[in-house]
Amino acid sequence: MPIAEGAVSDLFGRPLFFALYDWFLEHGSVYKLAFGPKAFVVVSDPIVARYILRENAFAYDKGVLADILEPIMGKGLIPADLDTWKQRRRVIAPGFHTYYLEAMTKVFTDCSERSILKLEKLLGEGELQEAKTIELDMEAEFSSLALDIIGLGVFNYDFGSVTKESPVIKAVYGTLFEAEHRSTFYIPYWKVPLARWIVPRQRKFHSDLKVINDCLDGLIRNARETREEADVEKLQQRDYLNLKDASLLRFLVDMRGVDVDDRQLRDDLMTMLIAGHETTAAVLTWAVFLLAQNPSKMKKAQAEIDSVLGKGKPTFELLKELKYIRFIVAETLRLFPQPPLLIRRALKPDTLPGGYNGDKNGYAIPAGTDIFISVYNLHRSPYFWENPQEFEPERFQVKRASEGIEGWDGFDPSRSPGALYPNEIVSDFSFLPFGGGPRKCVGDQFALMESTIALAIYCRSLMWN
Numbered sequence: 186m187p188i189a190e191g192a193v194s195d196l197f198g199r200p201l202f203f204a205l206y207d208w209f210l211e212h213g214s215v216y217k218l219a220f221g222p223k224a225f226v227v228v229s230d231p232i233v234a235r236y237i238l239r240e241n242a243f244a245y246d247k248g249v250l251a252d253i254l255e256p257i258m259g260k261g262l263i264p265a266d267l268d269t270w271k272q273r274r275r276v277i278a279p280g281f282h283t284y285y286l287e288a289m290t291k292v293f294t295d296c297s298e299r300s301i302l303k304l305e306k307l308l309g310e311g312e313l314q315e316a317k318t319i320e321l322d323m324e325a326e327f328s329s330l331a332l333d334i335i336g337l338g339v340f341n342y343d344f345g346s347v348t349k350e351s352p353v354i355k356a357v358y359g360t361l362f363e364a365e366h367r368s369t370f371y372i373p374y375w376k377v378p379l380a381r382w383i384v385p386r387q388r389k390f391h392s393d394l395k396v397i398n399d400c401l402d403g404l405i406r407n408a409r410e411t412r413e414e415a416d417v418e419k420l421q422q423r424d425y426l427n428l429k430d431a432s433l434l435r436f437l438v439d440m441r442g443v444d445v446d447d448r449q450l451r452d453d454l455m456t457m458l459i460a461g462h463e464t465t466a467a468v469l470t471w472a473v474f475l476l477a478q479n480p481s482k483m484k485k486a487q488a489e490i491d492s493v494l495g496k497g498k499p500t501f502e503l504l505k506e507l508k509y510i511r512f513i514v515a516e517t518l519r520l521f522p523q524p525p526l527l528i529r530r531a532l533k534p535d536t537l538p539g540g541y542n543g544d545k546n547g548y549a550i551p552a553g554t555d556i557f558i559s560v561y562n563l564h565r566s567p568y569f570w571e572n573p574q575e576f577e578p579e580r581f582q583v584k585r586a587s588e589g590i591e592g593w594d595g596f597d598p599s600r601s602p603g604a605l606y607p608n609e610i611v612s613d614f615s616f617l618p619f620g621g622g623p624r625k626c627v628g629d630q631f632a633l634m635e636s637t638i639a640l641a642i643y644c645r646s647l648m649w650n
Contacts, residue, residue: 186215186216186217186226186544186548187215187216188216188217188218188219189208189211189212189216189218189227190219200525201526202525202526202559202561202562205218205227205229205526205557205559205561205562206559206561206562208227209229209562209566213542213543214228214229214230214233214541214542214543214566214568215229215230215537215539215540215548224555225555225556225557226537226548226550226554226555226557227556227557227559227562228537228540228556228557228559229559229562229566230540230541230543230566231563231569231593231612231615232538232540232593232614233539233540233543234527234558234563234614234617235614235621235622236537236538237529237537237556237558238527238529238558238609238614238617238620238624238625239614239621239622239623240622241535242622242623242624243267244531244532244533244535245530245531245532245556246266246267246529246530246532247263247264247265247528247529248529248530248555248556249528249530249555250263250264250528251263251264251265251266252373253364253367254364256375256394257360257363257364257394257455257459258452258455258459259448259451259452259455260449260452261273261452261453261457262274262277262453262627263456263460264456270624273449274623274627276437276440277437277453277627278627279417279420279421280436280437281433281627281628281631282421284421284422284423284425284426285425285431285433285436286501286630286634287425287426287501288425288428289338289431289631289634289635290499290504290638291426292334292337293334293499293634293635293638293639294498294499294638296330296333296337296639297330297638297639297643298642299333299347300326300329300330300347300639300643301642301643301646301647303326303347303348304326305646307321323470323473324467324470327465327466327470328346328358328462329346329347329354330347330465330466330469331461331462331463331469332344332346332354332357333346333347334465334639335457335458335462337432338432338433338631338635339432339433339434339454339457339458339461340401340404340433340434340454341404341408341432341434341435342400342404352396353396355393356392356393356394356396356397357393357397357458357459357462359389359390359393360390360394360397360459361462361463363390363393364459366386375387397455397458398451398455401454401455401458402447402451404454405434405438405447405451405454406447408430408434408435408438409438412438412439413439414439414440415439415440417440420436420439434450434454437450438450457628460626460628461628461631461632463523464523464632465636465639467521467523468517468518468632468636469636469639469643471517471520471521472513472514472517472636472640473640475513475517475576476513476644477650478576480650482513482578483644483648483650486509486510486513487648489508489509490507490510490644490645491645493506493507494507494641494645499641499642504634504637505605509578510640510641510644511605511606511633511637512578512579512582513578513640514606514636514640515581515606515607515616515618515633516576516577516578518564518618519565519570519616519618520564520565520576522560522561522564522617522618523618524560525560525561526557526558526560526561527557527558527560527617528555528556528558529555530553530554531550531551531552531553531554531556533552534549534550534551535549535550536548536549536550537550538592540592541568541592541593542568558617560617563614563615563616563617564616564618569590569615570615571585581598582598584596584597584598584599585597593613593615594613595613596611596613596615596616597611598611605630605633605634606630606633608621608629609621609622619632
């Protein structure tokens with residue numbers, strides 16, 4: 186296996202995944218990265234990614250990622266061990282059914298329109314003060330929007346973060362920053378028992394965590410007090426468009442035969458709060474940035490919005506007609522995937538496929554090997570994408586042959602005819618914004634639809650340049 190000798194200086198001033206991309210172009214689709222005594226295998230190949238994520242998925246767990254996130258998410262779906270994951274996935278996945286997603290389009294729309302009203306008010310105040318420009322941190326604005334959507338859609342709780350601040354909102358952001366810090370810091374000093382008492386940022390982190398946990402415990406307690414137990418099938422057939430509480434929490438609490446303790450339920454909710462909120466905020470921020478750089482694509486997007494929506498509100502059926510907006514969301518996730526890395530650890534010795542231009546005999550790895558599947562590299566690979574650095578939403582309409590790449594079936598939308606968005610099936614694992622295989626993100630359609638509706642409403646109301 187090729188070896189890339191990493192120096193800490195290679196990472197100064199830029200994210201890790203940029204360096205991984207440079208080494209990918211130099212060393213190939215599978216290489217070993219050594220930082221002092223610690224080594225990782227970096228995968229930038231869909232054939233190898235498919236093997237790890239789908240074909241031999243249960244020979245790997247989340248490894249380093251679980252170590253980082255378990256103090257925050259407990260036994261939630263992302264850091265959970267295999268047995269816990271299997272149990273919780275069976276319970277949570279049915280909650281993201283079609284009727285629920287259809288009802289959520291109203292939540293997505295209402296929260297987005299509330300965000301637009303705030304921006305229009307700020308712009309109006311700026312005009313009154315004859316300000317030539319108004320500076321806004323759009324990532325912060327989209328983070329607030331995403332947090333409000335998660336609050337209403339998952340907990341039936343209105344954070345109201347678009348228009349106000351609260352201790353819970355501050356705690357959520359503090360926890361997000363700590364999760365990011367831990368994922369990029371190479372010495373896990375927070376594991377030292379006294380760290381939570383003597384390190385200021387760790388004291389703040391545990392204080393933030395308590396604020397969020399107290400809030401979630403209260404929401405769970407309220408939901409249990411009004412529990413209406415039913416089988417999964419009956420829960421899915423409720424009139425979600427007219428329910429007072431159509432949240433995922435209500436679904437999980439009401440599910441018959443699943444008497445999960447409050448701690449596990451809180452871990453599940455915390456995982457959805459952190460992971461779901463961050464992904465949407467990132468994709469919307471990058472989407473408007475890319476559209477601002479490409480005025481012709483902005484005009485094309487607005488033409489579709491005017492044609493499909495006019496001045497009306499988005500619905501589940503109308504979302505299906507917003508084809509170009511959906512492709513913009515997908516293309517944004519291709520260029521700027523969130524997260525840019527998927528992390529796995531081998532539970533037993535294994536042999537990885539060689540992948541494209543790799544060793545035909547594959548690569549033997551011992552148990553305990555930590556693997557970085559670089560989604561960023563996969564999505565920008567010159568071997569599997571034409572013009573990979575360019576913003577071209579139209580690319581997802583075009584079938585791409587495997588062009589002689591053994592073991593890869595190319596890009597073919599017909600492989601998943603009912604899918605609203607490109608996925609790992611149509612791309613044969615060269616497009617993995619939400620992972621793939623059995624541990625694929627359970628809330629991918631929620632996040633994609635949320636991003637599509639929010640982007641459509643923002644583009645209808647504002648011109649980006």
